[in-house]
Amino acid sequence: MVYKMIKPNAYYDSVTLMLITEDIKKKDNVEEALVGMGTETNKEFLKELGMLDSELESTTPNDLLIVVKGENINMEEIEAEVEKLLKAETQEDEGEKFYPSLESAVKRLDGANMAVISIAGEYAGLETKKALDMGLNVMLFSDNVPIETEIDLKKYALEKGLLVMGPDCGTAIINGVPMAFSNVVKRGKIGIVAASGTGAQEVSSIISNLGCGISQLIGTGGRDVKKDVGGLMFLEGIKRLIEDDETEIIVLVSKPPYPEVVSKAVELLKKTNKKHVVHFVNGIVEDSEITVGHTLEDAAIKAALLCQGKEIDKDEYTYFDFLESFDFDVKVKEEVAKIKEGKYIRGLYSGGTLADETMVLLSKEIGGIYSPKPLNPEYLLENINESKEHTVVDMGEDEFTVGRPHPMIDFTMRKSRLIKEYIDKDTAIIMVDVVLGWGSHMDPAGEIAEAVKTARETSDKYRCVIANICGTYEDPQKYYEQKKKLEDAGVIVFPSNASAVKFAVNVWKELGR
């Protein structure tokens, strides 16, 4: 049966009506439908579909036709539907304005001077080149950028007087703006050049928490200081800080650079009258004029002391003063009393440099540490998922992160590993890092605390869980709330990685197993 409705002198655009026709056709019982103006073309369609009668035949292109073929059709309903669709307001796009390309973004952002690039490594080179061509400095977060590309880009950038921070660089704070994975630090007189992401986060956070400030934090990416790249940006960063009026103290943080890079860096530092602190995790500087930090924490404290105008003894080994409300020795004994079983330390880290530092500090005191990336090849962990004796893993390594976000963002892997280690009868102590700041999870302590609670409900044995918080009091996660969440779950919390390791070593030694 054919139902029809004619609305004279009601003009609508034909495309609108075609769209409405599509909707009406989808309704129950509707076999065929035409919502359209009374044009010759539409009448012809109606004729071919066997839906035309003399009344429809006599309509004009100014009349709206609603013609429906089917059984038990409620035309009032159809009409209401058509009316509704005709009146449907087009939705205002309230979304933010994003740009389809670097060019159009730069055109719009007058005076753009920095690009943060985090696209897949194979494309990052082209995009970085484009940014440099447009006079932008680049913070290149992407990994898997070919080393030749890195070298080309950095040479090109230097020709143009620009910085390329990265690739594989998570941390940079330029002009007070923390980018990618960085903490909210005070601004001040200490400039940092770092070839290590969490190393830079740890040092800058401790400095800020000590009440001092950062002028610039230039992250270079780990490969920069190795032989092939030869410290192109690491050395440029030092030069920039030397030239910068705001910077009075220069801090260098890195895993051990290529010796030539070290000597060039040392040369630069010796030429300036600015003060400095250098810390190479698991590396040394053979120069009596260079002030070294023994740990990331020590480097930060020394920088802060210099900033406060104090004299420092370069051979002194300092700890962040966390003991005011914390009786270290008593706490060690309390923990030892609770640990009835297990004798090994297991470290589950999200920061690569923090994991490295833990291995360095632990191995000095308690011997070899197993790891997928051990300090000594003898201690290579064959199965990355099975800990052995003392084990420290950086869960941010590629083998853990394939197909999932970094463990600073996604805690799934670390949580299940933590529970697994907790249940293991050989485990005595578990160490974790909790990294705050932009880029990180907004409640990392909550995630760790949840895993610890689950582990303690699952196992009837006690293990000591130690966490260091890498972050500042100004970070968006709220430092003290994070700390409390951990403490409420019975986690012993430290304000630095080195102090957390010191505690772990003391507990282990006191256990005497």
Place this chain on the structure above:
Amino acid sequence: MSLFKEELKIVNIGLKSFYEDLKKQGANVVHVDWKPPLGGAKAVEILSEFSKLNVDIEKANAEAVERIMNSQPTLVGMGIARDVVPGMKDNLILHAGPPITWDRMCGPLKGAIIGGLIYEGKAKDEKEAIELIESGEIEFDPWHHHDGVGPMAGVATASMPVFIIENKTYGTKAYCTMNEGLGKVLRYGANGPDVIEKLKWMEEVLYPVLKEAIEIKGEINLKNLIAQAVQMGDECHNRNRAATSLFIREIAPAILDTHFSNKEKKAVIEFINANDHFFLNLSMPAAKSATLAAEGIKGSTVVTVMARNGTDFGIRVAGLPGKWFVGTAQEVEGLYFPGFTKEDANPDIGDSTITETGGFGGFAMAGAPAIVKFVGGTVQEAIDTTLKMYEITDAENNTYKIPFLNFRGTPTGLDIKKVVEKGILPRINTGIAHKDPGIGQVGAGLTYPPMNIFIDALEAFVKEYSD
């Protein structure tokens, strides 16, 4: 350097969370919704070669777009294809798109060719037409090899009347047949007696009246007409209503001055008036005469032809004269006339993409709100379409302006390098033909070219201009 003294102004490319974090801190930041280049790793390889080329591409492209923009397409007259179209002859049939053989032709193109042979009196029905074609006596060639364009199947035979458009700035000429209207028409592959009858009427009444009228009126500046129509809501590809009306205003007084009977004059004006797409067959050769002027500019990556034959989609590039880069014609996302569905649709077909190539059509979508429903509904999406086209073109048109975008010029000068680099394909507005011969138009919609043609063209470009 002064970076440490400046306010940081950041462009974030990639992870949106970095942008959001920067924004939360109150940093001055914008976000790029980045897409990988077309073809991924291969594109990276090709694009990396560009710095080594020994030609000033920017300068070449500037010249190409200047030529396209400074062209002044003008309707100078009409004639019979055989007499005016370069290389036209009696056993030759011109068609839309890149070159193709009979066995690979799609339904509507075959249907139109059969219709063309019947129209020419070379065959009395389909069977005879196919026999004639299979005898090898009939030759086929793209319109683009003869400085012309054909909408949809684009079939033209020797006796068909054509418009002659002259580019007054550069002297190039382009040709196109007259538009037959909607529904069952030759260009959509229909070829029944009514179709042939209408074509005959067009040859015997419409053509002589219009030809004489144009002679009386004198030349008509199509560039001005298109510019006005774009400001009146046409994009002069899928919507030509304003342009057709403007054309009637120009030509009607002259039609009245012709020596034909009132009945014939009235029939001509009514025919044009009843067909909103009449101007399409003028906007297309107008664009063709302009892009022709850019062909052969050494070192230019600007596209001078986009065309489809219903089987293949082909492009030609200013700096690679005479070469076609061809891929599979895509399906059209669209709306269908009553009684038809997607199942009935033939893949993308026609030379009308010359309008986008010339800097209007789908590229001017923001100015044609009446057709935005084809994109999915909102005016915002139409605006976004045009804004996106600025990304892959080299210039903003100096004549065709979009009021809604503060009279910004339409995106002009499609650049294969930008297409590949930014991973953004040109947007195309088009009609939809039935896949079987003889049926005609079944809807209209939107589509994209296949991406490989841009990559292939860019690769050929690098090869051509390497030492």
